Amino acid sequence: MSTVVLLAVTGLGLGALYFLVASGLSLIYGLMHVLNFAHGSFLTLGAFLGWMVAQRIDATSWLGFAVSMLVGAAVGALVAALTELVLIRPLYERHIEQVLVTVGLSLATVALFEGIWGSDARFIRGPEWLDRTTSIAGAAIPNDRFVVIAVAGVVLVAIVMFLRHTRYGMIIRAGVENRAMVTALGIDVRRSFTLVFTIGGAAAGLGGVLASHYFGYVSPSLGGSLLIFAFIVTVIGGLGSLTGAAVASVLVALLQQFANYYLSGTGDFVVVLALAAVLLVRPTGLMGARA
Amino acid sequence: MTSTPGEPVLAVEHLRADIDGQQVVEDVSLTVPSSGVTAILGRNGVGKTSTLRAILGLIHRTGDIRLAGERIDRLPTHKIVQRGVGYVPEDREVFAKLTVAENLRLAVRTAQPRHDLVDALFPDLVGRRDQVAGTLSGGQQQMVSLARALVNDNRILLVDEPTKGLAPRVVLEVTDALEEAAKTVPILLVEQNLDVVRRLAGPAIVIEGGRVVHTGDATALLDDADLTTRLLGVHGDISSEVAR
Numbered sequence: 001m002s003t004v005v006l007l008a009v010t011g012l013g014l015g016a017l018y019f020l021v022a023s024g025l026s027l028i029y030g031l032m033h034v035l036n037f038a039h040g041s042f043l044t045l046g047a048f049l050g051w052m053v054a055q056r057i058d059a060t061s062w063l064g065f066a067v068s069m070l071v072g073a074a075v076g077a078l079v080a081a082l083t084e085l086v087l088i089r090p091l092y093e094r095h096i097e098q099v100l101v102t103v104g105l106s107l108a109t110v111a112l113f114e115g116i117w118g119s120d121a122r123f124i125r126g127p128e129w130l131d132r133t134t135s136i137a138g139a140a141i142p143n144d145r146f147v148v149i150a151v152a153g154v155v156l157v158a159i160v161m162f163l164r165h166t167r168y169g170m171i172i173r174a175g176v177e178n179r180a181m182v183t184a185l186g187i188d189v190r191r192s193f194t195l196v197f198t199i200g201g202a203a204a205g206l207g208g209v210l211a212s213h214y215f216g217y218v219s220p221s222l223g224g225s226l227l228i229f230a231f232i233v234t235v236i237g238g239l240g241s242l243t244g245a246a247v248a249s250v251l252v253a254l255l256q257q258f259a260n261y262y263l264s265g266t267g268d269f270v271v272v273l274a275l276a277a278v279l280l281v282r283p284t285g286l287m288g289a290r291a
Numbered sequence: 292m293t294s295t296p297g298e299p300v301l302a303v304e305h306l307r308a309d310i311d312g313q314q315v316v317e318d319v320s321l322t323v324p325s326s327g328v329t330a331i332l333g334r335n336g337v338g339k340t341s342t343l344r345a346i347l348g349l350i351h352r353t354g355d356i357r358l359a360g361e362r363i364d365r366l367p368t369h370k371i372v373q374r375g376v377g378y379v380p381e382d383r384e385v386f387a388k389l390t391v392a393e394n395l396r397l398a399v400r401t402a403q404p405r406h407d408l409v410d411a412l413f414p415d416l417v418g419r420r421d422q423v424a425g426t427l428s429g430g431q432q433q434m435v436s437l438a439r440a441l442v443n444d445n446r447i448l449l450v451d452e453p454t455k456g457l458a459p460r461v462v463l464e465v466t467d468a469l470e471e472a473a474k475t476v477p478i479l480l481v482e483q484n485l486d487v488v489r490r491l492a493g494p495a496i497v498i499e500g501g502r503v504v505h506t507g508d509a510t511a512l513l514d515d516a517d518l519t520t521r522l523l524g525v526h527g528d529i530s531s532e533v534a535r
Binding site: 032167170171173177178180181182183184185186187188200 | 348380396
C-alpha cells in the first residue's frame with residue numbers, strides 16, 4: 001500500500017511538472033499552430049537564474065525559494081515574449097519556418113548554457129523542509145512533491161480564471177477555435193500570440209525552478225528532457241486543450257512511475273506506447289477537437 | 292457610420308485572389324451603393340465567397356478596394372473590420388465553446404453597442420445569453436452570427452449565404468432581420484436562395500469563373516427566365532412565402 005501511495009504522489013508531482021511545461025505548449029499550438037521546441041530553454045534558463053538568485057539571498061531560506069520561483073517565472077515570461085516578438089512574429093503564417101526557428105533556438109541556447117554554466121549538473125539545495133518527508137499511509141513522501149503539486153494547481157486555476165474571465169482570455173479561447181474569425185471581428189489576434197508565449201514562458205520558468213528542486217539539480221539539458229514528455233502530454237491531451245494537458249500530465253506521469261516500478265524500469269517505453277495507442281484510437285487526443 | 296450619399300460605400304476594381312496558389316477570383320470589379328442590399332449571385336464554386344473573403348483580406352489578393360473612398364486593400368483584416376466592415380461568414384462560424392454573450396462581447400468594437408437592435412431582431416437569443424453557442428440550432432447560430440455584425444455601427448455588412456441549410460421558418464426570420472438591418476446599413480449579400488434575393492436585393496452582380504459576367508437590377512434579372520437559367524442554372528420564379 002505504501003509503495004502505491006509513494007508512486008502515486010511522486011507521479012502527481014512529476015505530472016505537475018509536465019503540466020507546467022505542457023500548458024504553454026498547448027496554448028501556443030492551439031492559438032498559433034506552432035510547436036515550440038524552444039520551450040525547454042525557457043525552463044532551463046528560469047531554473048539557472050532562479051538558482052543563482054536563491055544562492056545570493058540564501059538558498060536554504062523560504063525567502064530565497066520564493067524569490068527564485070518569481071525570478072524563474074519572470075525570466076521565462078520575458079524570454080518567451082522576446083522570442084515571439086523577435087523570432088516568431090516576422091514569420092507570421094509560415095509555420096514550418098517558425099518551428100525551425102524554435103528548433104534552432106533550442107540547440108543554440110543549450111550550447112549557450114553549457115558555455116556559461118558548464119555541461120555538468122549542479123546540485124542544488126532548498127529550504128530544509130523540502131528535503132524532509134511526510135508519512136502518508138505508511139509511505140514517506142518527499143515534501144517537495146507537495147509543493148510542486150500545489151504550485152501547478154495554482155497555475156492551472158490562474159490560467160483557467162484568466163481564460164474565462166478576461167477579454168484576452170476570451171480572445172485566446174476563440175482564437176483556438178477559429179483564429180481567422182477572430183480577426184474578422186476586428187481583433188488583432190497577434191497581440192494574443194505574445195500573451196500566450198508570455199504565459200507559457202512564465203509557467204515553464206516556474207516549472208524549471210520546481211524541477212530543479214524535484215530532481216535535486218539543474219543542468220543545461222533539464223528543459224530538453226522534460227520537453228519530450230511535455231510534447232507527449234500535449235499530444236495525448238489534445239493539442240490546444242488546457243484541460244487535456246492537465247489530465248494527460250497526470251495520466252502520463254502516473255503511468256511512467258508505476259511502469260518504472262512494476263515493469264522493470266520501462267516507464268518511458270510504456271508512455272511512448274500510450275502515445276501510439278492514443279494516436280491510433282483518437283488522433284485528436286483525449287480532449288482535442290475532433291477533425 | 293455613413294458614407295456620402297451617391298458615393299459607393301465599397302468599390303472594388305480588378306480583384307484577383309488565390310488560396311494556396313489556386314486562383315479563385317480572376318477579375319472582379321463591383322460597386323456597392325451606400326444603401327440597400329446588393330446581391331452577388333452565381334453557381335456553386337464560381338468565387339462568390341472568395342470575393343467576400345478577399346475584400347476582407349482573409350485570403351491573398353490583389354486589386355484596388357476602397358471603403359468610402361479610402362483604400363483598404365493593403366490593410367490587415369482586423370483594421371479593415373475596424374473601419375466599419377461587418378462580416379457574416381458562410382456556415383456561421385460562431386465560437387462553439389463560447390456562450391452567446393461571449394460571442395457578442397467579442398464582436399463589440401464600439402462604446403455604444405447596439406444591443407437593443409440585436410435584441411429586437413433576435414428575441415430568441417435574449418434568454419440564451421449564457422448558453423454555449425455550439426449547442427444552439429443552426430438557425431440560432433445564424434442569428435448569433437448576424438448579431439455579431441449588427442451589434443456595431445458599420446459602414447457595410449458582408450453577408451455570406453445567411454439562409455444556407457436553414458428551415459423555411461428560420462429563413463423567413465433571417466430575411467426579416469436582414470431587411471430591417473438594410474434600413475440602417477448597406478449590405479453586400481451572397482445568396483443562393485433566389486426568393487430571398489428577390490425580396491431584399493436592388494442591384495445584382497453575377498459571377499462566373501471568378502469574373503463578373505452580369506450587373507443589373509436583381510428583380511429584372513430574376514424576371515428574365517432565359518437570363519437566369521443561363522447565368523445561374525435555375526429559374527427565378529417565386530416559390531415561397533419569403534418573397535411575399
